[in-house]
Amino acid sequence: MEQQYSSALLGKAVDEFAKLPGIGRKTAMRLVLHTLRLDADKVDGFCNALSRLRHEVTYCTVCHNISDTEVCSICSNPQRDGRLICVVENIQDVMAIEATMQYKGLYHVLGGVISPMDGVGPSDLEIQSLVDRVEEGGIDEVILALSSTMEGDTTNFFISRKLARFDDVKLTVLARGLSVNNELQYTDEATLGRSIINRVPFRC
């Protein structure tokens, strides 16, 4: 049974919040009541930020990362190493890698992985534009940083075939192995097995 609200405006706002993923009606009500207690300009600020994001945000024409300008702040940064391209699935992956502070090259956001089951083929992804970027020259290495799933592996394979003719461009993938701080006994067999095969010299 649907809850009745004494204010239609309140009911509408709760409905709208409850449409967001992971937010049920109780949480929606809590957020709406919080909104009512806020200053009007705070609420306007929230709405404005969301509306501007949806209407004004764009995607970098080079790497397809989310951006406020035609070329994103990473691609246009002269401090970054333009000879390195890290291929990722989506913009969250860019943020995850940026958060490590370990990578100074550029990115290429595919917008997904090849997944015939979901109707996603190579032409739905930014693969041709990646090939074009490599073809333009000046690239030393392409890092394939996709998920270690069947779809990710398929996409890696497809891209490696497309880039095979560029002999001087190195293709690499991220290292797989034990997580830092993870206990050995709780690591899954596939990862543990891979970490034995790909063992590296001990450095202290």
Next chain:
Amino acid sequence: MEQQYSSALLGKAVDEFAKLPGIGRKTAMRLVLHTLRLDADKVDGFCNALSRLRHEVTYCTVCHNISDTEVCSICSNPQRDGRLICVVENIQDVMAIEATMQYKGLYHVLGGVISPMDGVGPSDLEIQSLVDRVEEGGIDEVILALSSTMEGDTTNFFISRKLARFDDVKLTVLARGLSVNNELQYTDEATLGRSIINRVPFRC
């Protein structure tokens, strides 16, 4: 260390979502990315609902419940029993009682309870307006439906003193006892004790 975003608009929207209670930066990012995938008119609808709620919503001049009109839909409904007033702390309590479908009287929203520790005195609450409503006449019963806390009990006591001179107005409180479906062994002692003292005849 603060995460860097390649889009300032994205960062701003995440900041705004993360200000909401119970929403951290990871959830905020998930909500923002969801927003980006929505149609622009859906996002506008969300912002519009929130903005209208904050700017246009008002409070009923009779019962102080949230309302779109000067007198709320409950107070102006001729089907409701105007001789009954249920005194509650806030508008969530009105909604909780409405959801039970067991109450057909009117409400009076105090806007809190007396709490000297938090600097809330009787004059900060809608107690005088309750006395005025009772004084106007036509009220048979006032139900005190406040929380069973020290502050709630204090407020009950204060209101009962204020209404003592109206001899023909019955004052009642909600029944306390075992929760429906609750197992006896997991019920706290105070509640279990109260439910023994206030036992009622068995009906099947």
